[in-house]
Amino acid sequence: MKRILLFVLICLVGTNILNAQKKLKLKGVLMQNDYHEKISWVKSKPTSIEKKDFSVSALATTYLQIYYGIKEKNGKPFLTNIRLINHFDDKDWVFFDEVSYLLGSRKEIREHKGNVFKITTDDNVRNVDNGITEHSDIVVIGEAKKFIEYIINNDETRLNVRFTNNKDNRYTDFTIASTKKLKKHFKALIDSYNQLCDFYKLEDKF
Numbered sequence: 001m002k003r004i005l006l007f008v009l010i011c012l013v014g015t016n017i018l019n020a021q022k023k024l025k026l027k028g029v030l031m032q033n034d035y036h037e038k039i040s041w042v043k044s045k046p047t048s049i050e051k052k053d054f055s056v057s058a059l060a061t062t063y064l065q066i067y068y069g070i071k072e073k074n075g076k077p078f079l080t081n082i083r084l085i086n087h088f089d090d091k092d093w094v095f096f097d098e099v100s101y102l103l104g105s106r107k108e109i110r111e112h113k114g115n116v117f118k119i120t121t122d123d124n125v126r127n128v129d130n131g132i133t134e135h136s137d138i139v140v141i142g143e144a145k146k147f148i149e150y151i152i153n154n155d156e157t158r159l160n161v162r163f164t165n166n167k168d169n170r171y172t173d174f175t176i177a178s179t180k181k182l183k184k185h186f187k188a189l190i191d192s193y194n195q196l197c198d199f200y201k202l203e204d205k206f
Contacts, residue, residue: 024199028188039080043067044189046087047182049161049174062089062174064161064182066140066148066189070196077200081139082193084148086121088134088163094172096134096163097121101147103157103179117147134163152187156180 032041046058046065065087069080086099097120104114121136138144156178164171176182190206197205 026192029192039069039071041067041069042192044185047185049176063087066186068193079196084138084140084144086136090132093132094163095165097166098164100162102160105158115150117143119144148186151179151183152190156183
């Protein structure tokens with residue numbers, strides 16, 4: 001996938017609404033247009049949470065990503081809820097129903113001072129294609145929102161992500177040494193969402 005550092009989002013609303021000819025620049029995010037559904041999906045760059053060869057796309061690994069959509073609804077611009085993707089890619093199934101995010105330095109974690117955010121997931125999509133993938137896609141509320149806010153508003157730190165199958169009492173962990181890249185990509189997506197809220201005078205800023 002071509003790396004996109006900047007794209008120009010052409011407003012999807014009609015010419016009678018807020019001047020549809022106007023162009024809005026959003027930085028550090030990806031855009032995918034669905035012309036059948038008349039919606040544009042705005043996505044953060046996927047952030048791999050496993051060690052990988054530099055030539056391997058993050059989409060072919062276990063990764064985290066957030067996104068939202070923009071479309072016209074009842075003649076007015078509308079932004080969907082921000083959603084969080086937890087994409088698991090491994091050799092064996094875990095059938096996870098919970099994802100836990102543990103943030104903190106090695107010392108903080110050893111002293112039980114790390115910050116933990118847990119979410120439950122339903123209707124995960126599972127597939128077998130050159131390996132096993134399990135994919136959850138949830139609305140960013142509650143613990144998911146607190147997790148994203150923590151990533152954006154705090155210093156870079158170590159992150160351990162645990163995919164848990166509570167029914168069978170088993171899990172798989174992934175750890176990255178720094179949340180620097182995750183913070184950069186999450187912040188770019190949230191900034192773009194708030195920028196659109198300001199542009200369209202919407203009240204649902206993150």
